[in-house]
Amino acid sequence: DAKTTQPPSMDCAEGRAANLPCNHSTISGNEYVYWYRQIHSQGPQYIIHGLKNNETNEMASLIITEDRKSSTLILPHATLRDTAVYYCIVRVEGAGNNRKLIWGLGTSLAVNP
Amino acid sequence: DSGVTQTPKHLITATGQRVTLRCSPRSGDLSVYWYQQSLDQGLQFLIQYYNGEERAKGNILERFSAQQFPDLHSELNLSSLELGDSALYFCASSVPAGSGELFFGEGSRLTVL
Numbered sequence: 001d002a003k004t005t006q007p008p009s010m011d012c013a014e015g016r017a018a019n020l021p022c023n024h025s026t027i028s029g030n031e032y033v034y035w036y037r038q039i040h041s042q043g044p045q046y047i048i049h050g051l052k053n054n055e056t057n058e059m060a061s062l063i064i065t066e067d068r069k070s071s072t073l074i075l076p077h078a079t080l081r082d083t084a085v086y087y088c089i090v091r092v093e094g095a096g097n098n099r100k101l102i103w104g105l106g107t108s109l110a111v112n113p
Numbered sequence: 114d115s116g117v118t119q120t121p122k123h124l125i126t127a128t129g130q131r132v133t134l135r136c137s138p139r140s141g142d143l144s145v146y147w148y149q150q151s152l153d154q155g156l157q158f159l160i161q162y163y164n165g166e167e168r169a170k171g172n173i174l175e176r177f178s179a180q181q182f183p184d185l186h187s188e189l190n191l192s193s194l195e196l197g198d199s200a201l202y203f204c205a206s207s208v209p210a211g212s213g214e215l216f217f218g219e220g221s222r223l224t225v226l
Binding site (some may be wrong): 034036042045046061087098105107 | 158
């Protein structure tokens with residue numbers, strides 16, 4: 001699976017949108033972009049995933065560039081509870097490929113009051 | 114609540130000892146994954162079971178072993194413990210079909226003194 005590059009840390013003001021970037025320039029055509037987050041040593045939590053179209057759910061929006069070499073996770077109205085480490089991962093869809101996930105160090109997002 | 118249950122939440126033991134960590138996956142999930150997360154490190158994949166059978170191995174030491182039982186719960190056995198084994202150990206289960214996103218338990222924090 002392709003590797004990803006994320007900034008190590010970011011800050012965001014409470015109530016503002018948090019935009020977390022991810023570079024995945026070697027992504028293959030059948031690899032999806034997945035986002036998870038980990039709140040202070042709790043188990044990682046799935047957020048969203050997508051292939052090439054933008055995706056939105058109750059937690060966040062995912063914007064993938066047309067060439068698929070980068071993406072942005074958007075938390076539209078960040079709250080203090082969104083303070084966490086956010087992981088961007090690319091992988092082929094399907095449970096059988098979970099063992100190949102490469103978990104980097106992610107982006108540590110601090111939401112400030 | 115992800116639906117994945119891990120016990121114990123905290124465990125303190127001495128070098129050379131043996132411990133067992135337990136995981137119950139979400140209802141209906143057949144796959145169980147074990148991960149290790151050392152301080153300020155990314156998640157390291159250890160091993161995966163699917164419906165009672167070992168499916169994949171990652172960076173799992175020979176001192177560690179795991180199994181998945183007929184009721185689908187899994188146990189991770191860590192023996193001859195060393196100081197460096199101190200870490201968070203996460204269990205995850207995945208949707209049996211479709212995109213296969215992972216659902217993590219809250220983890221077991223192991224401290225080896």
